[in-house]
Amino acid sequence: MNRRKSVAAVSTVAALAMTLAACGSSSGGGSSSSAAATSASASASASASDSGGGATGDPIVLGTTLPLTGPLGVFGPPIQAGYEQAVAAINAAGGVDVGGTKRPLKLVIKDSKSDPTVVTSTTKSLITDDQAVALLGSVTPPLTIPFSVVADQEQIPAISSLTPTLAWKGASAAGWKYAYDVFVDEVEQTAVNFQASDLVENNKKVYLFTDTEEDGKAMGGLWEQQASKYGYTIVGRSNFPPGTTDFTQFVQKAKDSGADVVIAQIIPPDAVALWKAMKALKYQPKTAWPEKAGTVGFNQAVGPLAEGASVFGWWAPKNGNEGGQAVYDANKAQFGDGLGTACVIAAYAMVQIMADAITRAGSTEPDAINTALAATKDLPTVLAKITIGPDHRAVTPVNAVQWQGDAQPIVWPADQATAKMLAPVPGLAP
């Protein structure tokens, strides 16, 4: 092979690899088929069922596609655990009463690889190949929206959590018909950063680091809108594509702006890079919020630098839930004393809501379940008391948690707080 051919070969392969990487690393919507999509090594398909407890009828198939691998893979295992534990508990208690017959639940799980394209294909597969009569969602708008689109197209009831509800609602101009979302409202969520920052004395100046994914754009806009309402000023905002590694000059900008509050809405690897740059450049804000990234495993990712990083939370022992503490206690050893276990709880509650709807429907016909789901009112779950609104959203209470050691105690609101907020952010001390 001569030199020209060699260079051409490298160039061709480079272009191919760039295409593959662009697709494989995307967690935004609209990406085409990818290396991850075709990767057999990373795929996973599992099913879980427990027909104990006296259930006699045919299993009711619930399908879910979870990010067990890929950039959002940290969320997959706790969601999977929540679904499996709820199914096991319901089956152990006799199954779901469908028109007088106790029927066990059967859970079918597929790996979405954190890829919206794979979410679409696996959700369709759950319906057509696995005969799922109802669907359970995963996490974040980029994954939940394509999942909900398939549910609406195929007219199969689907319920999700861990997906801020306004972004999800806004993705369907005509309104969702078969899809539901049970989680916090972004307006309340973005207010938490300001309200909780008020716990410590600060200069009310905020610097935003947001990425170019849907939630980065939407949340950044909401923080900008909400700041003045709470007496804060956004003194700067830097937008980044996912995968950014060099934050140096933008951290310097934030430091020069004198912002006492840093809020970031970026994926975990980028947040690690951002936190390390802040530490190296000796920038120690009073409060710092690695939203999305700081939820699960942030302490493993950045070590001691995580100390004092705060994020919004969605579960508290005293938020009106029923049985949540038992699920929390059973899982915190595995998923941590914080939001990892709160993911388990959110998932667990989705099964409770769907099982309740099936019972009230008295049938496993999708339309009957859908009608019953829409009528869910004051249902006690391990997450909170759930009422689904006419826009298919159920808005749950929000709070603020902070990394303190390996735990994430609640620091706001005061009536639910389990620890005091540490400030300035200890992990970023020069």
Add this chain to the structure above:
Amino acid sequence: MTAEALVNGALLGGLYALVALGLSLVFGIMRVVNLAHGIIVIAGAYFAIVITRQVPVDPLLTFLVVGPAIFLIAALTQRLLLQRLIGQSLEAPLVATFGLLLVGQGLFTYVFGTSPLSMSAPWAQNSISVFGMSILTVNMVAFALAVAVIIATQLVLTRTRFGAALRASASDPETASTLGVNINKMHALTFGIAASIAALAGIVYGTGLSVNPNDALPMLVLGFTVVVMGGVGNVPGTLVGGVLVGVVAAAVGGLIGPVYSPIAVNVLLLILLLVRPRGLFVRTTPRKPKTPAVTPNAATPAEVAA
């Protein structure tokens, strides 16, 4: 954009060069496009993470164990797998190395999960003031390592008998073989050395930033970008390519916005492929038409014989 940003970008380019160097070596000497390169970088970081979790040492010291371990694994992989495929077709090593990448990703996902992990070191959490600019020490360490490794590699290739044998095995394998150069051994050593350099890059990357199995493909793309810019097989050009990527990303990020940094780097790459398809630092008219796209001053069989 400030001078500080450009200097930090340029120094970060040293890390990019370190990531790319092994890719360039393997292609230059073995003519193999190693699609597994990204996962080797990641492997270096994960090996170091395992060690630092057991023994609280500076991550760079783990290279004393990680470097030889990765060298051994890579050399064995070359002897047992790639050696059988090289020369059969262009596609066979491509598919094999891509398969290795996927296997590696699956393995690391199984063992470590997909959450990013990183290591701590004092040099990765500090900055120093130089002429009023805050320079990240991690960038300085990365650049210094890149310069040291690139100079050492260049010296070995051009000033030692081993280097002459390597260049001869790339330049004219058949003749070199008749003169006593063990081509398979040269290829195994090349693959092992390149993998060790990649592992060193992984250690620095995993300390300064973080690693997760999904980084393998972006790492490969970064390596290709730097290699193509600097010139395929051109060892010093790798450093220049890395610095160029770092500076362009920092400049565009500061002037227009970080959203445009990767776009600018890729546009620059495409322009270079159009106007300098062999890279910035490779002669457009080779002195010897049959000299392959290898290392500079490819050794002739006569040099080896001497």
